[in-house]
Amino acid sequence: xxxxxxxxxxxxxxxxxxxxxxxxxxxxxxxxxxxxxxxxxxxxxxxxxxxxxxxxxxxxxxxxxxxxxxxxxxxxxxxxxxxxxxxxxxxxxxxxxxxxxxxxxxxxxxxxxx
Amino acid sequence: xxxxxxxxxxxxxxxxxxxxxxxxxxxxxxxxxxxxxxxxxxxxxxxxxxxxxxxxxxxxxxxxxxxxxxxxxxxxxxxxxxxxxxxxxxxxxxxxxxxxxxxxxxxxxxxxx
Numbered sequence: 001x002x003x004x005x006x007x008x009x010x011x012x013x014x015x016x017x018x019x020x021x022x023x024x025x026x027x028x029x030x031x032x033x034x035x036x037x038x039x040x041x042x043x044x045x046x047x048x049x050x051x052x053x054x055x056x057x058x059x060x061x062x063x064x065x066x067x068x069x070x071x072x073x074x075x076x077x078x079x080x081x082x083x084x085x086x087x088x089x090x091x092x093x094x095x096x097x098x099x100x101x102x103x104x105x106x107x108x109x110x111x112x113x114x
Numbered sequence: 115x116x117x118x119x120x121x122x123x124x125x126x127x128x129x130x131x132x133x134x135x136x137x138x139x140x141x142x143x144x145x146x147x148x149x150x151x152x153x154x155x156x157x158x159x160x161x162x163x164x165x166x167x168x169x170x171x172x173x174x175x176x177x178x179x180x181x182x183x184x185x186x187x188x189x190x191x192x193x194x195x196x197x198x199x200x201x202x203x204x205x206x207x208x209x210x211x212x213x214x215x216x217x218x219x220x221x222x223x224x225x226x227x
Contacts, residue, residue, distance in 0.1 A: 101147065106156045
């Protein structure tokens with residue numbers, strides 16, 4: 001399975017942008033890059049995903065390097081509610097076709113300072 | 115009501131007891147998963163099911179069994195609970211037809227004493 005590497009922790013100040021990095025040097029051509037976050041005492045929550053092009057949604061932006069060996073999750077203005085563990089995950093295709101499962105690592109603990 | 119409901123939310127049980135954790139979903143998703151999370155660690159996949167007749171072992175299936183009673187229901191059993199199965203357990207769902215990610219339940223905190 002392709003693996004990801006993330007910093008254990010990062011800090012940010014409220015209302016400032018946050019760039020959360022992820023390295024995935026062994027990514028294969030058909031692996032999608034997914035990001036989830038887990039707020040304290042809650043289950044993980046889907047944030048965003050992409051394959052090759054940068055992606056934007058209401059929660060965040062995903063910037064994918066041209067060689068796809070790294071990506072960055074961008075929170076444009078951090079709030080206290082964004083304090084969470086952020087997981088960068090590569091899609092792991094099981095059974096071929098459209099079947100897949102996600103393998104979670106330890107993620108990055110984001111602290112947001114008021 | 116939550117899209118993915120796990121019961122119970124908290125449970126304390128004794129070593130050697132059989133216990134079942136239940137998960138039901140109203141999203142109409144075909145795929146369901148059980149994960150375990152230990153303090154300070156990421157999630158580990160226990161079992162997953164891509165449809166009612168499909169059950170697959172994950173990374174840490176020893177000591178666990180599952181049943182997919184219907185498309186909307188996926189239960190996890192610990193046949194004989196042991197203390198190192200104390201953890202937070204999450205159920206999740208996803209849909210073959212759309213790649214919108216997983217939806218997770220709120221978790222079951224299990225303590226084996």
